[in-house]
Amino acid sequence: MSITNLQNKIQNRSAKIAQIGLGYVGLPVACMFAKVGFETIGVDVDQKRIATVNAGENPIEGIEPGLAELIAEVVAGGKLRCTTDYSELSDTDIIIIAVQTPVEDDTHQPRYQHMQSALHSLGLALKDGALVVVESTIAPGTMHNVIIPALEASSGKKAGTGFYVGHCPERVMPGRLLHNIQNMDRVIGGFDPDTAATMKILYENIVNGTLDTTDLLTAELVKTTENAYRDVQIAFANEVARVCEALGGDVWKVRELVNKSPGRNMLYPGAGVGGHCIPKDPWLLISRIRDEVVPQLIPMARQVNRSMPQHVLQLTQDALSEAGVDPAKAIVAVLGYAYLENSDDTRDTPSQFYLQAAEPIFGEIRVHDPFVAPYQADLDTILEGVDVAVILVAHDEYRQMDWDAALETMRTPALVDARNVLKKVPSRNAHIRILGKGH
Numbered sequence: 001m002s003i004t005n006l007q008n009k010i011q012n013r014s015a016k017i018a019q020i021g022l023g024y025v026g027l028p029v030a031c032m033f034a035k036v037g038f039e040t041i042g043v044d045v046d047q048k049r050i051a052t053v054n055a056g057e058n059p060i061e062g063i064e065p066g067l068a069e070l071i072a073e074v075v076a077g078g079k080l081r082c083t084t085d086y087s088e089l090s091d092t093d094i095i096i097i098a099v100q101t102p103v104e105d106d107t108h109q110p111r112y113q114h115m116q117s118a119l120h121s122l123g124l125a126l127k128d129g130a131l132v133v134v135e136s137t138i139a140p141g142t143m144h145n146v147i148i149p150a151l152e153a154s155s156g157k158k159a160g161t162g163f164y165v166g167h168c169p170e171r172v173m174p175g176r177l178l179h180n181i182q183n184m185d186r187v188i189g190g191f192d193p194d195t196a197a198t199m200k201i202l203y204e205n206i207v208n209g210t211l212d213t214t215d216l217l218t219a220e221l222v223k224t225t226e227n228a229y230r231d232v233q234i235a236f237a238n239e240v241a242r243v244c245e246a247l248g249g250d251v252w253k254v255r256e257l258v259n260k261s262p263g264r265n266m267l268y269p270g271a272g273v274g275g276h277c278i279p280k281d282p283w284l285l286i287s288r289i290r291d292e293v294v295p296q297l298i299p300m301a302r303q304v305n306r307s308m309p310q311h312v313l314q315l316t317q318d319a320l321s322e323a324g325v326d327p328a329k330a331i332v333a334v335l336g337y338a339y340l341e342n343s344d345d346t347r348d349t350p351s352q353f354y355l356q357a358a359e360p361i362f363g364e365i366r367v368h369d370p371f372v373a374p375y376q377a378d379l380d381t382i383l384e385g386v387d388v389a390v391i392l393v394a395h396d397e398y399r400q401m402d403w404d405a406a407l408e409t410m411r412t413p414a415l416v417d418a419r420n421v422l423k424k425v426p427s428r429n430a431h432i433r434i435l436g437k438g439h
């Protein structure tokens with residue numbers, strides 16, 4: 001099929017779309033194309049997920065406004081159906097791939113097993129002249145060095161003639177999946193300008209934001225850079241927090257006044273950096289660099305952010321020591337297990353690193369989180385009789401807590417606030433440590 005024919009099929013919405021990967025990125029995209037009238041097939045390896053969606057139900061955790069209703073609508077309307085069988089893709093004109101792209105814990109090198117498997121299965125069914133769009137976040141150079149060779153090998157077709165290929169990196173945020181897809185600007189990387197133009201025609205169906213067309217490498221660089229940028233920004237805030245602690249300053253006040261200076265936008269220090277994007281994407285950005293340049297700032301920012309859970313543990317030990325409590329006998333309440341405030345998402349949560357380091361040190365550790373299933377016990381009960389409460393996540397419940405009263409119920413009145421949750425420092429003589437604030 002010529003690219004003009006493909007463009008026409010997109011414009012009259014007769015093009016058939018497949019969405020490979022039905023997670024928090026892929027499922028909303030599939031639903032939105034189905035919503036505007038494209039016959040859409042969802043593909044995933046997870047049988048349970050397939051069955052859930054085919055039943056018109058939402059498998060995505062957390063609060064996602066509008067998603068459950070949209071799934072029910074497009075499934076009932078017959079516009080979205082899901083399968084594990086790739087052979088059903090032999091008649092699809094557009095295939096969007098949104099499978100996970102993790103990095104190895106030790107080497108930080110990307111693991112593309114999920115992607116390779118999807119590409120192989122897709123290639124075997126790939127229709128002549130189909131458009132393949134990768135939405136997963138990938139290391140710069142991956143389209144040309146991994147994705148296209150894999151598709152050419154398994155399909156026997158050549159990119160640019162036998163099939164078309166592009167990269168449109170996702171920009172989703174948990175809790176705002178549909179809103180983000182509809183309203184955020186997107187980068188459209190095409191194998192060639194005609195492909196980029198075709199992708200733009202496609203995405204205009206569901207994206208109201210600006211669609212910036214470019215080449216494959218630029219699209220890969222933009223996505224990984226925007227998250228590496230955020231990681232460096234957070235690391236800067238964390239380092240200034242440590243400086244303020246050492247000098248007796250208050251980083252929260254310093255940040256507020258610094259940001260009154262034009263062109264400054266200092267982010268927040270905290271107990272660490274979690275989630276599915278920020279801890280991973282900086283490593284993707286630099287993963288294919290060999291000897292040409294030795295990145296320093298990006299790895300160092302990762303190191304600073306990864307050290308914050310340990311620093312909060314040190315603050316905990318300082319508070320207990322000041323209170324004269326033997327850590328080995330201390331009962332510690334760890335407040336917050338999600339990676340983000342008011343979310344149930346625990347991917348790569350900094351709290352796991354705090355707990356791993358704290359486990360061998362304290363007598364008893366109680367974990368609380370209002371959003372995360374195993375930890376939703378009553379907060380007052382959790383706090384009764386503990387020697388220190390450690391706030392790792394800025395959940396609203398902790399912001400709204402009456403900490404003066406809570407400290408009264410504790411065996412030792414000690415509190416560590418790693419997210420500047422406290423509206424005011426508790427009045428009674430308690431043993432308080434606030435991240436970024438000298439005491």
Ligand code: SAJ
Nearest residue numbers: 170171172173234267268269270272273274275277278339
């Ligand atoms: N964090 C800080 N200080 C900050 C901001 C975040 O310590 O000032 C921590 C959070 O506690 C969390 C982690 O960093 O553990 C990540 O937080 P995040 O606000 O960056 O949220 P994410 O992980 O959902 O990031 C996503 C990203 N979106 C995409 O990749 C499409 C990121 O690019 C967005 O900037 C971010 O959402 C956003 O702005 O909400």
